[in-house]
Amino acid sequence: MSVVVEKAPGLRARAGAALTDAGFAAGWGAVKLLPEGLARRAFDAGAGWAARRDGSGTRMLRANLRVATGGKLSETELDELTVRGVRSYARYWREAFRLPTIPKDGIVGKTESPGVEHMEKSRSDGRPVILALPHSGNWDAAGVWFVDWLGGPFMTVAERLKPESLYRRFLEYRESLGMRVVPLTGGERPSSTVLREWLNDGRSVCLLMDRDLGSSGVPVSFFGRPTTMPGGAALLAAQTGAALHPVICQFREGGWRLMIHPEVPLDGGARLKDRVAVATQGVADAFVDSISAQPEDWHMLGRIWSDVQRDPPRRGVS
Template identity: 35%
Template sequence: MRRPTTTDLYVLAWRHVRRLPDAPVRGLAHLVADLVWLGRSGGVRQLERNLRRLRPDLDERALRRTSRAGMRSYLRYFVEAFQLPGWSHEQIDARVRAVGVAPVRDAVARGESPVLALGHAGNWDLAGAWASRALAPVLTVAEKLPDGLYEEFVSFRASLGIEIVPLEGGSTFRRLTRMARTHPQIVPLLADRDLTAHGVEVDLLGSPARVAAGPASLALVGGHPLVPVAITYERLRGADRRRAGTPWGLVIEFAPFVATADDDGARRGVADVTQDWVTALFERVARSPQDWHMLQKVYLADLDPARLRSVPTAGE
């Protein structure tokens, strides 16, 4: 008998989790999150290293409490991803509260395609499903995954109104640049972790880190507005909770546009524009650190020195 693959398990979850009652599924997810947190896996330890640098004001007790809440938030994202294909448009709208969205909506109305700089926080799939109807068609990039899992993710996101470009080296940027110019749309890019050899070194609230160059590069080359966007969870109560059918809602906070040109009209550099969106985004992420699902290495102190050669830094 063939042993189930990761893809098999994802497909099984996408087909059946949506049919299960919400409360028991969320309760099970909390239990799994707590067990993983108690097990002190490498991912949990890395999460705490990241949180310690993001929020150096937290003492050890507060850090452990935040990392536990972080694992619950992370598992909540997965549960919602499996439930999302079964949600109605009304349920999606009831779960989302957008802050500062008017300038983005105006830019789309002018025929522009804003580039959104996102972190791995909250539920970006739910945000994309909401934005594909509330704002404009959504175009983004996804890492290629093994064993057919990438195709499943592409199919899942297509059902939400999200078009995917695979991450395949230099051709990805050229294709994304071309597609972003075809019609007004929004282009959200998860960029708080560099998956290439061309990342940018930044000051992430006081600690050196490496992030993706994509948002700044695309905005500069294509002449698109660049918007940092923070995504966090919030508790729903009363009528809001009844409409959503869940205790958790999503806040999508659109920060002011990042300047891509100097006062004299000269185009700014990728590194400086990247630093600006990182600062704007993470000042907001730091307010809800438990929703930053970063179990991988981001800060230079944790990264392999061999990967850090020839990395541009802000100001260069």
């Protein structure tokens, strides 16, 4: 009996992973073939269903948005914002499945980039740039714009998803957009080493920073509450002299917007640890400024504050 108990979860896990991979394969295979209008209506309908179902991700998103809006919204207003947030997240996935089929010029031409002069100054000084992003808008579309602006690829890091076939699918997808991807864990060499060498060669990097997946994050205040953020971007900037720029992706009607912030200085003290801490807080502050302006595009369905739990289930909703 004990042998059966041990094996059963593994079989279920493998079956679940296979179904997940098959679902993503179907998405990339089928959604990109749908007419744009039909795909939009289908994903909007799915987002409406997900919001009404009020699952754990939706309830965590609502709790996070309550913090991001300073607790100033009524529950009805917060519900409306959450629905917009779920629709925004659905738009990200609809575009992700279709992005490889959209001509690059069609993405670049529909992307606004207020603040791009900050990055242009860094580049004119002969420095590579590190873009620090939150999970907002469509960061893959932003990557297409960034590759075009750089005139070549940038490097980023990807979480090692399971099963391996799903990780490979995402790897191929992002590399088809012009990115170079290294795994966060499980690579032939540490990702930090690969990124540092890439920057020392004068090339640029993009890193998502608003959720700490490790155990050694940097303490910051984010929307007035304590949490941690990965300090890798600030550390790499300090080690290589690259310019650290927060960039927040947003959706707009028929296109995208990249809110590009000035370089975050690495002058927070004599010790490297202090400089990294101050710079990471600077990135968090920039995220707050732009997320606050369009919070529905912040796709944070995970827990990031230890004292903020997901909302309880609504009465009568499973």
